[in-house]
Amino acid sequence: MSDTNTAPFSIAPLSPQLRFVERPRPPSALSNALVFGWRAVLKFKHVPEQLFDLITMPIMFTLLFTFVFGGALAGSPSEYLSYFLPGILVQTVVFNAVYSGMGLSTDLSKGLFDRFRSLPIWLLAPCAGLVVGDFLRHFIAATIILTIGLLLGYRPQAGIEGTLAAFLLLLTIGFGFGWVFIVLGLVIRTPTTVMTLGFTLIFPLAFASNIMVDPATMPDWLRVMVEANPVSWMATAMRGLMNGGASIQQVLLALATPVLLTAVLVPLALRLYKRQ
Amino acid sequence: MDRCGPADADKMTGITMEMRTTQDEGAGRYPDAAKAAIVARGLVKRFGDVHAVNGVDLDVERGTIFAILGPNGAGKTTLMRMLATLTAPDGGSASVMGYDLVAAPAVVRGVIAMTGQFASLDEDLTGRENLLLIARLWGFRGRAARARADELLAAFDLTDAATRQVKSYSGGMRRRLDIAASLVVTPGVLFLDEPTTGLDPNARQDVWRMIRALADSGVTILLTTQYLDEADQLAARIAVIDQGRKIAEGTSRELKATVGSGFLHVAVNDSAQIDAAAATLKERLGENVQRSAEGAHLSVKAPTPQAANEALAALIAAGIDIADFSLSSPSLDEVFFALTGRAAPVGSDSHAPEDASS
Numbered sequence: 001m002s003d004t005n006t007a008p009f010s011i012a013p014l015s016p017q018l019r020f021v022e023r024p025r026p027p028s029a030l031s032n033a034l035v036f037g038w039r040a041v042l043k044f045k046h047v048p049e050q051l052f053d054l055i056t057m058p059i060m061f062t063l064l065f066t067f068v069f070g071g072a073l074a075g076s077p078s079e080y081l082s083y084f085l086p087g088i089l090v091q092t093v094v095f096n097a098v099y100s101g102m103g104l105s106t107d108l109s110k111g112l113f114d115r116f117r118s119l120p121i122w123l124l125a126p127c128a129g130l131v132v133g134d135f136l137r138h139f140i141a142a143t144i145i146l147t148i149g150l151l152l153g154y155r156p157q158a159g160i161e162g163t164l165a166a167f168l169l170l171l172t173i174g175f176g177f178g179w180v181f182i183v184l185g186l187v188i189r190t191p192t193t194v195m196t197l198g199f200t201l202i203f204p205l206a207f208a209s210n211i212m213v214d215p216a217t218m219p220d221w222l223r224v225m226v227e228a229n230p231v232s233w234m235a236t237a238m239r240g241l242m243n244g245g246a247s248i249q250q251v252l253l254a255l256a257t258p259v260l261l262t263a264v265l266v267p268l269a270l271r272l273y274k275r276q
Numbered sequence: 277m278d279r280c281g282p283a284d285a286d287k288m289t290g291i292t293m294e295m296r297t298t299q300d301e302g303a304g305r306y307p308d309a310a311k312a313a314i315v316a317r318g319l320v321k322r323f324g325d326v327h328a329v330n331g332v333d334l335d336v337e338r339g340t341i342f343a344i345l346g347p348n349g350a351g352k353t354t355l356m357r358m359l360a361t362l363t364a365p366d367g368g369s370a371s372v373m374g375y376d377l378v379a380a381p382a383v384v385r386g387v388i389a390m391t392g393q394f395a396s397l398d399e400d401l402t403g404r405e406n407l408l409l410i411a412r413l414w415g416f417r418g419r420a421a422r423a424r425a426d427e428l429l430a431a432f433d434l435t436d437a438a439t440r441q442v443k444s445y446s447g448g449m450r451r452r453l454d455i456a457a458s459l460v461v462t463p464g465v466l467f468l469d470e471p472t473t474g475l476d477p478n479a480r481q482d483v484w485r486m487i488r489a490l491a492d493s494g495v496t497i498l499l500t501t502q503y504l505d506e507a508d509q510l511a512a513r514i515a516v517i518d519q520g521r522k523i524a525e526g527t528s529r530e531l532k533a534t535v536g537s538g539f540l541h542v543a544v545n546d547s548a549q550i551d552a553a554a555a556t557l558k559e560r561l562g563e564n565v566q567r568s569a570e571g572a573h574l575s576v577k578a579p580t581p582q583a584a585n586e587a588l589a590a591l592i593a594a595g596i597d598i599a600d601f602s603l604s605s606p607s608l609d610e611v612f613f614a615l616t617g618r619a620a621p622v623g624s625d626s627h628a629p630e631d632a633s634s
Contacts, residue, residue: 020494021424023386023461027415035412039398046400046441107398115396115457118360118467120385121413 036129176258
């Protein structure tokens with residue numbers, strides 16, 4: 001054991017700090033949640049590598065599809081970019097939602113949650129911290145990808161308002177999918193299993209969608225599947241919001257899945273969390 | 277000097293008042309101040325068909341150290357998790373510092389702190405950030421939170437490591453930080469689940485010293501351990517748990533007394549004679565003979581020194597070549613053996629009685 005403080009520390013300097021310290025006025029639930037949000041921000045500060053994980057895949061996909069397939073799929077790379085970029089943002093957020101579940105599973109396997117749960121705090125505050133972390137992750141990753149798109153020549157036709165609306169939709173999507181992984185994180189005790197299982201669920205959803213290719217060219221059976229895929233609805237709404245021409249129906253359809261996921265999974269997560 | 281608890285009214289006068297600490301708050305903040313810190317009656321926890329805890333009663337006096345001793349899988353951790361509101365009991369009732377565990381778990385959480393078996397820290401954060409996190413969750417704000425974190429870091433000799441990530445800490449440092457995190461607000465009851473498991477002897481001594489200092493300051497401490505000597509060293513009272521049941525409880529002295537007045541330890545020179553020696557001792561003293569792991573030592577309960585003396589004489593008369601002998605009060609290993617009929621728990625670092633041979 002490599003204890004850097006090998007000299008036994010004395011009780012004398014310990015005693016003044018062991019004075020009786022009374023509990024301060026109980027903080028609000030919001031304050032509890034914000035503290036966990038602060039923890040999520042600290043994680044970014046101490047583990048900046050995680051940002052690399054977040055954006056390598058989408059950047060690779062963006063460059064690869066735009067330049068290798070873009071010409072063949074849409075006539076020119078820049079035309080393809082306007083089709084592909086809004087979709088890859090959805091894919092990024094859906095994949096990155098897995099990290100909060102992994103973080104939760106890690107915390108649970110280490111006994112950290114036992115400490116949180118033995119504190120007199122708002123029961124759901126730790127989950128609120130995960131959500132804050134998710135929002136940050138999604139926002140940072142989406143901003144980086146949009147910046148790369150802009151450098152490659154992508155210009156959102158719907159301007160800043162459209163892009164902001166698209167980002168709001170994106171964060172809502174991330175919020176909804178986050179609960180899938182929070183539930184998995186509560187059930188599965190090994191973080192890597194959460195990731196593997198999560199990716200297994202998401203891969204078909206992301207790839208059998210209209211994110212990369214317009215389903216018009218697909219065989220009928222596949223086109224039906226792709227058009228029924230909620231991820232396709234999300235990508236379509238994102239395209240509409242960023243490139244102009246989004247309909248209310250498209251946006252509502254894109255919101256349906258995250259809203260449904262939240263409505264079903266939040267009570268489930270709460271029950272699982274209480275049962276822990 | 278400044279170490280003080282609810283009962284130490286006189287000592288409170290020397291305290292800086294930057295955090296709200298008055299003797300009234302200290303003495304009067306719990307209902308029924310005279311009552312026990314923990315009262316449990318018939319606590320039960322089932323996992324499927326397994327009764328992890330099967331009807332345990334506990335009475336822990338305030339300001340004392342109480343040890344729950346038992347082998348792996350005895351139900352110690354489950355019992356502690358129930359008392360710390362982390363898992364709901366399937367039967368029975370309990371109160372902590374006068375608050376009912378089932379009816380008011382949120383209130384109980386306000387007067388306890390728990391340090392789990394595995395360091396309950398965020399490895400990615402620094403030591404200071406970990407303490408700040410807990411301080412802010414308790415409701416300390418801004419400067420008060422920072423002051424409390426720094427104060428605890430100094431108290432636990434972690435100031436130099438304050439800005440390092442916990443993942444770089446040694447086992448002993450983690451334990452200290454973990455316990456510090458449990459003291460952000462002085463708890464009425466501190467739960468320590470196997471506080472020294474996996475620590476080297478130096479770090480272990482540190483933790484023991486810390487636990488004693490805490491108890492002196494008025495905190496009630498409930499700890500689980502599978503180290504028999506740990507319970508002996510620290511605890512005013514010990515409950516021995518085996519297979520979900522409490523099989524004995526008392527002071528270290530009382531537990532030893534239930535086993536008898538003392539033990540006769542004999543070592544023989546010729547290992548071929550060990551069976552004959554054991555048989556003679558059993559015949560003379562009428563008790564089961566416990567063999568040391570290496571098989572060279574025998575230990576047997578002796579009701580009186582005279583009986584031990586006669587047993588030794590019988591060994592010599594039988595031609596047994598005695599290498600060494602001694603008479604001792606029983607160790608907790610022997611208590612456990614006497615209570616359960618089984619050897620001391622696996623994983624125990626407890627040793628053969630120190631005075632058995634030399």
